[in-house]
Amino acid sequence: xxxxxxxxxxxxxxxxxxxxxxxxxSGIGLVGxxxxxxxxxxxxxxxxxxIGGKIVFCTSSNNSLEIExxxxxxxxxxxxxxxxIAKSQIKYAYENKDANNKPIFITDDxxxxxxxxxxDKQTYPNAKKSFADSLYSxxxxxxxxxxxxxxxxxxxxxxNNFFQSRFFIMGGxxxxxxxxxxxxxxxxxxxxxxxxxxxxKPFEDSRVALGFNLGGGIEIPVTNNINxxxxxxxxxxxxxxxxxxxxxxxxxxxxxxAEEIGILKKVFPLQYITISASFTYYFQ
Numbered sequence: 671x672x673x674x675x676x677x678x679x680x681x682x683x684x685x686x687x688x689x690x691x692x693x694x695x696s697g698i699g700l701v702g703x704x705x706x707x708x709x710x711x712x713x714x715x716x717x718x719x720x721i722g723g724k725i726v727f728c729t730s731s732n733n734s735l736e737i738e739x740x741x742x743x744x745x746x747x748x749x750x751x752x753x754x755i756a757k758s759q760i761k762y763a764y765e766n767k768d769a770n771n772k773p774i775f776i777t778d779d780x781x782x783x784x785x786x787x788x789x790d791k792q793t794y795p796n797a798k799k800s801f802a803d804s805l806y807s808x809x810x811x812x813x814x815x816x817x818x819x820x821x822x823x824x825x826x827x828x829x830n831n832f833f834q835s836r837f838f839i840m841g842g843x844x845x846x847x848x849x850x851x852x853x854x855x856x857x858x859x860x861x862x863x864x865x866x867x868x869x870x871k872p873f874e875d876s877r878v879a880l881g882f883n884l885g886g887g888i889e890i891p892v893t894n895n896i897n898x899x900x901x902x903x904x905x906x907x908x909x910x911x912x913x914x915x916x917x918x919x920x921x922x923x924x925x926x927x928a929e930e931i932g933i934l935k936k937v938f939p940l941q942y943i944t945i946s947a948s949f950t951y952y953f954q
């Protein structure tokens with residue numbers, strides 16, 4: 671929190687020092703939207719909701735500057751869907767059972783799906799016995815939160831007849847304080863010990879990273895003092911998430927059949943598309 675306050679003070683100071691000749695018109699706004707993960711980040715999370723606010727300084731009739739704060743919450747982790755593919759002490763494991771509690775299929779030590787009816791009893795002589803699930807880390811979880819503070823510059827185009835709206839393009843730079851927390855993952859060195867699963871200690875990646883955004887949208891006046899805008903922007907954050915090569919999804923019978931997800935390689939940079947809407951109140 672101290673870092674966030676410090677960054678906010680620095681950014682506000684830069685605004686006032688660099689734009690002392692700005693017009694007096696200014697405003698405050700509330701922001702809500704959704705982030706769509708792209709590139710390597712999409713392998714961890716599909717997206718995140720966001721809320722925030724902004725302070726707007728109108729430097730001319732067609733240009734403005736914003737100080738924007740957003741809180742992003744990535745909760746839809748892919749971890750519960752991932753299999754543990756490292757070889758363990760148990761050669762194979764049942765992954766699903768029917769209504770009569772009988773096994774439908776097993777997976778071998780490479781995570782390959784084998785229907786129960788097609789099991790080679792010479793290869794798997796004890797296939798009728800129930801073994802601990804040493805390959806599927808269904809209890810694994812992760813979540814990531816991001817606090818972003820950015821300075822955005824906006825260029826408006828000529829007003830059109832559609833509700834007296836204006837299209838605009840925008841670009842920005844700022845800092846992103848992110849924390850990615852991972853918990854309940856099987857230990858890669860020895861996932862099974864004395865018949866019980868061994869989990870790694872929870873860990874997190876937490877950093878303050880520089881970020882850039884570029885996008886555009888449309889602004890529609892609601893009243894003389896209130897405007898509504900809808901925008902889409904691309905976010906590029908110079909940050910990373912550590913690799914987790916032991917976890918991937920391969921086989922049948924889980925949430926999606928016959929789907930294979932690559933290993934969790936190092937993610938750099940963090941990238942996502944933001945679709946957001948805001949209401950801004952301007953002081954006269």
